[in-house]
Amino acid sequence: MENPRHWRLKKQRYALIGEECPYCKAHLFPPRDICPECGEEARTPYAFSGRGEIYSFTVMHDAPAGFEDTTPYTVALVKLQEGPMVTAQLTDLGDQPVQIGMPVEMVTRKIRTDDASAGIIVYGYKFRPVLAGAR
Amino acid sequence: MSDVVIAGIGQTPVGEHWELSLRTLAVRAIQAARQDAGGLRPQAMYVGNFLASMISHQANLGALLAEWSGLEGIEAYTLESAGASGGSAFRQGYLAVASGLVDVALVVGVEKYNDAIGPQLEAALAQTGDYDYEMVQGMTPVTQAAILMQRYMYEHNVPRPAFGEIPLLAHANGVNNPYALFQKAIRREVYDGSEFYSDPLNMFDMAPYADGAAAVLLTRQALLPAHHPYPVVRVSGSSSVIDRLALHDRPDPLAFEAAGRSIQQACRQAGILPTDVDFFELCDTFSIFAYLSLEAAGYAPPGEAWKMAADGRLALKGDLPILTMGGLKARGNPIGATGVYQVVEAVLQLRGLAGKNQIPNARRGLVQCLGGPASTAVSHVLQRI
Numbered sequence: 269m270e271n272p273r274h275w276r277l278k279k280q281r282y283a284l285i286g287e288e289c290p291y292c293k294a295h296l297f298p299p300r301d302i303c304p305e306c307g308e309e310a311r312t313p314y315a316f317s318g319r320g321e322i323y324s325f326t327v328m329h330d331a332p333a334g335f336e337d338t339t340p341y342t343v344a345l346v347k348l349q350e351g352p353m354v355t356a357q358l359t360d361l362g363d364q365p366v367q368i369g370m371p372v373e374m375v376t377r378k379i380r381t382d383d384a385s386a387g388i389i390v391y392g393y394k395f396r397p398v399l400a401g402a403r
Numbered sequence: 404m405s406d407v408v409i410a411g412i413g414q415t416p417v418g419e420h421w422e423l424s425l426r427t428l429a430v431r432a433i434q435a436a437r438q439d440a441g442g443l444r445p446q447a448m449y450v451g452n453f454l455a456s457m458i459s460h461q462a463n464l465g466a467l468l469a470e471w472s473g474l475e476g477i478e479a480y481t482l483e484s485a486g487a488s489g490g491s492a493f494r495q496g497y498l499a500v501a502s503g504l505v506d507v508a509l510v511v512g513v514e515k516y517n518d519a520i521g522p523q524l525e526a527a528l529a530q531t532g533d534y535d536y537e538m539v540q541g542m543t544p545v546t547q548a549a550i551l552m553q554r555y556m557y558e559h560n561v562p563r564p565a566f567g568e569i570p571l572l573a574h575a576n577g578v579n580n581p582y583a584l585f586q587k588a589i590r591r592e593v594y595d596g597s598e599f600y601s602d603p604l605n606m607f608d609m610a611p612y613a614d615g616a617a618a619v620l621l622t623r624q625a626l627l628p629a630h631h632p633y634p635v636v637r638v639s640g641s642s643s644v645i646d647r648l649a650l651h652d653r654p655d656p657l658a659f660e661a662a663g664r665s666i667q668q669a670c671r672q673a674g675i676l677p678t679d680v681d682f683f684e685l686c687d688t689f690s691i692f693a694y695l696s697l698e699a700a701g702y703a704p705p706g707e708a709w710k711m712a713a714d715g716r717l718a719l720k721g722d723l724p725i726l727t728m729g730g731l732k733a734r735g736n737p738i739g740a741t742g743v744y745q746v747v748e749a750v751l752q753l754r755g756l757a758g759k760n761q762i763p764n765a766r767r768g769l770v771q772c773l774g775g776p777a778s779t780a781v782s783h784v785l786q787r788i
Binding site: 324332334 | 525536537539542545546550553557602603647649650651652656
């Protein structure tokens with residue numbers, strides 16, 4: 269069981285809370301307290317909009333432990349509107365083919381079972397296609 | 404100029420060694436290297452390994468392997484940098500001898516992969532990435548490679564079959580390596596007809612993980628046994644560089660910046676340009692890694708390394724032979740041992756003992772080992788004196 273480690277990350281997993289660097293104004297996700305762009309301390313929380321587009325993606329068939337029940341699944345690098353990229357699964361795809369550049373938005377979903385026998389479920393962000401006409 | 408030379412090399416066949424344990428594999432490679440070095444006794448041993456603590460439930464390999472190879476009382480510990488662990492251990496051996504504090508250093512890379520199966524193995528391999536932000540999303544090394552490949556094809560309009568050049572070349576070269584996992588060439592139709600493993604990556608675009616151990620003894624030239632029977636090979640450049648661990652944190656994931664920088668640094672130390680080498684043992688963990696490594700090293704502009712392969716320039720008779728003994732794809736990928744296997748194979752080339760795959764009059768080789776998608780890059784220039 270790894271409850272504390274998932275609990276520590278709840279702001280990131282549920283609300284995409286990162287940081288803004290007060291010196292160079294870079295937006296950071298995940299938060300890391302030291303700005304990778306300018307090297308200064310960055311501790312100002314910043315909530316990302318959850319909107320972005322697909323940088324690249326693939327479909328996984330041979331899953332690592334905890335994901336056996338959800339294969340096949342699509343993993344993407346999503347370029348957020350505010351700059352950073354995140355790794356996330358895509359969801360709610362329906363029959364829509366995934367393409368690089370496709371606009372997506374964050375939703376909260378079940379990510380995986382962490383310890384099947386204890387019934388621990390990890391929730392967090394996934395991204396789904398922006399619905400046509402939603403903006 | 405560094406005075407660190409290679410006194411001895413040893414390797415076990417790469418394979419699915421159900422009958423051999425982690426320690427047995429390592430001891431065999433160590434014994435072979437020590438015999439090759441004329442019985443030199445090391446004062447320090449550096450172990451390259453990635454999975455032992457998870458798959459074999461075994462940590463402190465330094466103590467275990469030194470004891471089991473009859474080297475009680477020496478300094479010994481593990482260097483871990485995922486797939487670059489063997490390269491990191493070799494660099495540590497180099498640094499130890501170059502410092503003057505250690506006269507003879509033993510480097511052993513060992514991986515015992517086939518002691519677990521299925522999801523447990525995938526999860527162990529996934530430790531190479533950022534657990535909290537990549538792997539928790541179901542990312543694995545294969546996913547990372549497929550995502551890079553997808554983007555590479557998109558940005559540079561690369562035809563899908565172009566990736567087949569790497570496994571075809573690796574398998575062609577593996578035919579003459581008695582230590583290789585696959586000593587069999589593959590045909591283009593077989594590659595093209597293979598099913599996608601993680602679209603667009605197919606089964607032949609990933610090197611097979613396997614068991615194996617390789618070892619090298621390093622010393623200073625003056626300490627070589629009087630009748631060292633081979634041309635002397637010197638380590639003339641050494642560099643290790645890291646990139647941001649998570650792919651998503653890199654400004655350009657296709658740039659493989661650490662791979663490029665470590666080659667620049669190793670070549671600068673050796674006083675050469677990357678184009679001055681006779682061969683390049685690169686890390687074809689996945690087909691796409693080979694192209695990104697060649698581009699990062701400056702051998703081709705971004706998006707064009709596949710043309711070098713298509714033009715035959717990377718074959719044994721080309722101007723920049725790669726994967727001369729089969730690379731990771733055909734020799735196999737004993738993860739934490741891979742970097743040491745690469746050095747052993749380069750030394751065979753430089754000693755003129757590479758058999759049918761010998762590059763005529765090979766004098767200088769570049770060896771690069773990658774952990775993850777070039778999250779760690781360890782590069783060495785080896786030169787026949």
